[in-house]
Amino acid sequence: MTGKVLVWPADFSYWINLQVILEELHHRGHEITVLIPSPSLLIDHTKVPYNVEILQLSVTKETSMEEMNTILYEASFDMSKFSWWEMQIKLANIGRKFLLITKRVCDSAVTNKELLNRLQAAKFDVCIADPLRFCGELVAELLNIPFIFTFRLFYGNVIERLCAGLPMPSSYIPCITSRLTDNMTFIQRLENWLLYTVNDVIYSYYVFPEWDEYYSKVLGKPTTLCEIMGKADMWLFRSYWDFEFPQPYLPNTEFVGGLHCKPAKPLPKVLWRYTGKKPETLGANTRLYKWIPQNDLLGHPKTRAFITHCGTNGVYEAIYHGVPMVGIPFFADQYDNVVRMQAKGAAVEVDLQRMTSADLLNALKEVINNPFYKENAMKLSRIHHDQPVKPLDRAVFWVEFVMHHKGAKHLRPAFHDLNWFQYHSLDVIGFLLACVATVAFLVTKCCLFCYWKFGKTAKKKKIE
Amino acid sequence: MTGKVLVWPADFSYWINLQVILEELHHRGHEITVLIPSPSLLIDHTKVPYNVEILQLSVTKETSMEEMNTILYEASFDMSKFSWWEMQIKLANIGRKFLLITKRVCDSAVTNKELLNRLQAAKFDVCIADPLRFCGELVAELLNIPFIFTFRLFYGNVIERLCAGLPMPSSYIPCITSRLTDNMTFIQRLENWLLYTVNDVIYSYYVFPEWDEYYSKVLGKPTTLCEIMGKADMWLFRSYWDFEFPQPYLPNTEFVGGLHCKPAKPLPKVLWRYTGKKPETLGANTRLYKWIPQNDLLGHPKTRAFITHCGTNGVYEAIYHGVPMVGIPFFADQYDNVVRMQAKGAAVEVDLQRMTSADLLNALKEVINNPFYKENAMKLSRIHHDQPVKPLDRAVFWVEFVMHHKGAKHLRPAFHDLNWFQYHSLDVIGFLLACVATVAFLVTKCCLFCYWKFGKTAKKKKIE
Numbered sequence: 001m002t003g004k005v006l007v008w009p010a011d012f013s014y015w016i017n018l019q020v021i022l023e024e025l026h027h028r029g030h031e032i033t034v035l036i037p038s039p040s041l042l043i044d045h046t047k048v049p050y051n052v053e054i055l056q057l058s059v060t061k062e063t064s065m066e067e068m069n070t071i072l073y074e075a076s077f078d079m080s081k082f083s084w085w086e087m088q089i090k091l092a093n094i095g096r097k098f099l100l101i102t103k104r105v106c107d108s109a110v111t112n113k114e115l116l117n118r119l120q121a122a123k124f125d126v127c128i129a130d131p132l133r134f135c136g137e138l139v140a141e142l143l144n145i146p147f148i149f150t151f152r153l154f155y156g157n158v159i160e161r162l163c164a165g166l167p168m169p170s171s172y173i174p175c176i177t178s179r180l181t182d183n184m185t186f187i188q189r190l191e192n193w194l195l196y197t198v199n200d201v202i203y204s205y206y207v208f209p210e211w212d213e214y215y216s217k218v219l220g221k222p223t224t225l226c227e228i229m230g231k232a233d234m235w236l237f238r239s240y241w242d243f244e245f246p247q248p249y250l251p252n253t254e255f256v257g258g259l260h261c262k263p264a265k266p267l268p269k270v271l272w273r274y275t276g277k278k279p280e281t282l283g284a285n286t287r288l289y290k291w292i293p294q295n296d297l298l299g300h301p302k303t304r305a306f307i308t309h310c311g312t313n314g315v316y317e318a319i320y321h322g323v324p325m326v327g328i329p330f331f332a333d334q335y336d337n338v339v340r341m342q343a344k345g346a347a348v349e350v351d352l353q354r355m356t357s358a359d360l361l362n363a364l365k366e367v368i369n370n371p372f373y374k375e376n377a378m379k380l381s382r383i384h385h386d387q388p389v390k391p392l393d394r395a396v397f398w399v400e401f402v403m404h405h406k407g408a409k410h411l412r413p414a415f416h417d418l419n420w421f422q423y424h425s426l427d428v429i430g431f432l433l434a435c436v437a438t439v440a441f442l443v444t445k446c447c448l449f450c451y452w453k454f455g456k457t458a459k460k461k462k463i464e
Numbered sequence: 465m466t467g468k469v470l471v472w473p474a475d476f477s478y479w480i481n482l483q484v485i486l487e488e489l490h491h492r493g494h495e496i497t498v499l500i501p502s503p504s505l506l507i508d509h510t511k512v513p514y515n516v517e518i519l520q521l522s523v524t525k526e527t528s529m530e531e532m533n534t535i536l537y538e539a540s541f542d543m544s545k546f547s548w549w550e551m552q553i554k555l556a557n558i559g560r561k562f563l564l565i566t567k568r569v570c571d572s573a574v575t576n577k578e579l580l581n582r583l584q585a586a587k588f589d590v591c592i593a594d595p596l597r598f599c600g601e602l603v604a605e606l607l608n609i610p611f612i613f614t615f616r617l618f619y620g621n622v623i624e625r626l627c628a629g630l631p632m633p634s635s636y637i638p639c640i641t642s643r644l645t646d647n648m649t650f651i652q653r654l655e656n657w658l659l660y661t662v663n664d665v666i667y668s669y670y671v672f673p674e675w676d677e678y679y680s681k682v683l684g685k686p687t688t689l690c691e692i693m694g695k696a697d698m699w700l701f702r703s704y705w706d707f708e709f710p711q712p713y714l715p716n717t718e719f720v721g722g723l724h725c726k727p728a729k730p731l732p733k734v735l736w737r738y739t740g741k742k743p744e745t746l747g748a749n750t751r752l753y754k755w756i757p758q759n760d761l762l763g764h765p766k767t768r769a770f771i772t773h774c775g776t777n778g779v780y781e782a783i784y785h786g787v788p789m790v791g792i793p794f795f796a797d798q799y800d801n802v803v804r805m806q807a808k809g810a811a812v813e814v815d816l817q818r819m820t821s822a823d824l825l826n827a828l829k830e831v832i833n834n835p836f837y838k839e840n841a842m843k844l845s846r847i848h849h850d851q852p853v854k855p856l857d858r859a860v861f862w863v864e865f866v867m868h869h870k871g872a873k874h875l876r877p878a879f880h881d882l883n884w885f886q887y888h889s890l891d892v893i894g895f896l897l898a899c900v901a902t903v904a905f906l907v908t909k910c911c912l913f914c915y916w917k918f919g920k921t922a923k924k925k926k927i928e
Contacts, residue, residue: 169889171888190896246716246878249712397852404850413709422635425657427650
């Protein structure tokens with residue numbers, strides 16, 4: 001049984017990852033329609049081999065690129081130059097700015113009645129959305145179709161905790177941007193607890209309210225971003241236990257990290273990606289290419305190490321092929337990614353802001369010559385390959401499940417019917433404390449009364 | 465690659481379920497050795513088609529049967545006759561009594577040096593244990609081999625929460641014996657919270673300590689039952705989201721409920737299980753059998769309803785074949801099982817202690833004639849059948865994974881490195897509250913001092 005899939009993508013590497021799912025769905029005969037904002041940077045609507053609906057925006061590709069560059073520049077700051085608090089506010093502001101750009105795209109979709117009518121008439125079975133760019137869930141809600149998120153942890157882990165209901169105990173699940181592992185000292189647990197709490201407050205009171213209002217306005221009923229996001233039938237996380245620290249999850253979440261990885265194809269003998277003028281000192285055994293497929297290179301038997309900025313997709317290709325890494329993170333989750341690979345013994349980190357060529361060389365020598373790193377990279381690779389079902393097949397299975405069953409309500413935790421203090425049983429605990437306090441108060445009063453009454457009598461007697 | 469599997473089974477329906485996994489492992493060429501206590505009731509060592517090591521106990525089968533009957537009789541009490549507190553204590557006492565019987569079996573294994581040496585020499589790759597009967601984990605620890613639990617929720621959910629680290633928010637995950645659903649009122653959430661807390665206290669301070677001591681003595685180092693149980697590489701829960709309310713789980717837990725179900729074989733036309741004398745009033749179209757395969761009967765296209773005591777295995781066979789149920793629970797988790805099936809609209813409950821034949825007839829008519837029940841039973845059946853991997857295959861996959869990789873440490877949450885107040889961040893929250901209290905105290909003191917100092921001066925000035 002084939003069906004119709006509507007897609008709300010995010011740009012850049014998020015799109016690369018999503019495309020793999022779409023290809024497989026297309027291969028299985030499903031009809032795919034992608035909503036592409038006109039100033040998209042990596043999503044080229046002329047090359048997308050599916051139905052395309054262009055969301056016409058007034059900004060040009062150039063303006064959009066400039067905006068993104070500004071955000072990326074702001075995001076790749078030298079962390080050591082800021083205090084902990086400054087950094088949290090800086091990160092939240094970057095997130096907020098990015099989301100405001102997103103809002104334009106959202107507007108161009110939800111205010112276009114003609115487009116909505118066309119989409120409604122097409123009778124889609126499911127919507128696949130990337131919540132990095134909000135609004136896919138809003139479009140799905142307007143069209144009244146089930147939707148699935150394809151997701152990489154971000155925004156201070158607020159969405160997965162507060163909107164999906166994922167339990168993330170701060171005592172052993174490090175918050176994104178914390179650079180902590182699952183093995184923390186008291187001070188680190190304190191920091192992690194504060195990080196979760198500060199993020200909850202910032203996002204709940206600073207970032208989300210305008211979205212809550214916007215969603216309420218569009219849907220014509222009081223609602224919140226979280227409530228609409230929480231309707232997702234399945235959350236496909238781009239991670240797995242070869243990468244992530246083991247953490248609790250829910251029946252409507254699947255960890256499908258590395259779904260884009262595949263066996264390597266053969267390569268020419270030696271090569272080099274380089275877009276500038278060919279250097280004159282280049283040896284005859286080095287070939288220059290404008291672009292080479294990273295996956296094939298990592299899968300080459302002679303590849304000894306991978307120097308990477310630690311994007312999730314690249315790290316997964318290294319895991320897939322069992323290649324140890326030298327990580328030079330830039331921004332966003334990349335710092336946390338290298339921490340995970342270091343904790344699992346498959347990488348060495350080099351600080352971009354401070355590194356010398358000697359640092360890089362030493363790190364490279366370490367991961368190449370110390371068998372510890374190769375062994376651990378191979379161990380992660382074995383874990384990755386030894387799963388009951390391949391990540392891509394699991395992702396596609398759940399998309400088809402939601403299409404066939406018109407949702408997956410049986411996987412939805414009752415978390416969604418509770419507000420946050422009910423969920424944490426704070427009302428129950430508060431009630432019990434109030435009971436205890438009342439009893440303690442009454443007992444004290446009684447004791448005092450008795451003491452006063454009988455103490456007085458005794459005193460009186462004594463005097464008599 | 466085939467290997468050697470050691471088995472620590474529990475008796476009765478637990479054994480029926482475990483056997484299905486063993487059959488499949490045997491079929492795949494693994495060598496299986498089962499440790500069978502001499503007075504086992506359903507596990508007949510003469511009929512077990514694997515290697516058998518008999519654990520010789522001084523009690524006879526008859527005595528063991530009597531003991532079990534006493535416990536079963538105590539456990540199948542009329543719940544409405546007891547207060548909430550009495551019931552919790554009664555249930556904990558029943559659990560404790562059962563566990564003390566278990567201790568004899570444990571003793572017969574861990575004090576038998578010759579047996580342990582033989583098992584050690586056999587070099588097992590994995591131990592499969594049912595934690596209903598403690599000690600499998602202790603034997604595995606003594607032999608230094610990885611182990612896997614096959615598990616049905618019980619003992620007040622204490623083991624899965626405190627030993628496995630499964631987050632079970634009391635706000636929406638009903639405690640076993642509560643008969644609650646995942647949709648609770650404030651009073652029900654209060655009751656559920658108390659139930660978890662009371663169970664934690666009863667088991668931690670009343671039931672487990674003697675086991676902690678026993679395990680410490682046997683291993684010659686201070687340890688606890690929970691610590692040893694927490695070393696399980698995989699927990700195979702005999703449930704799934706067609707049966708259980710959706711709840712958080714962990715990477716080292718798999719929900720493999722219904723792994724024993726299979727398509728039905730054809731049956732003779734009409735039949736009746738009956739072990740007594742043939743009644744003279746019996747119609748010619750009713751055939752009597754001493755035992756008939758329940759699964760084949762439930763899978764018969766003319767089966768309209770299933771009258772069941774709501775044991776997990778039976779309920780799963782009904783789910784598998786999409787048959788609505790009339791539930792008449794007896795004891796243990798059966799009350800909770802019928803609550804789940806009622807909440808999902810696939811069953812009607814009849815109270816064993818109070819029912820009349822009219823009640824039973826009405827319930828039967830309801831599930832047969834009201835299409836609501838059949839529709840929901842079919843929906844559960846579809847959910848059960850539409851999984852990425854069948855439950856039995858998932859169970860066997862993880863057993864083989866643990867054998868090949870010598871464990872599954874990458875799935876183990878860092879929960880196990882924390883004590884309970886660290887896990888719940890109580891030390892962090894306590895520290896922060898202490899900081900706030902100190903600051904508040906200092907500010908108050910300062911204010912008072914200032915008031916006293918300047919107030920005095922002002923007064924003085926006024927006087928002047």
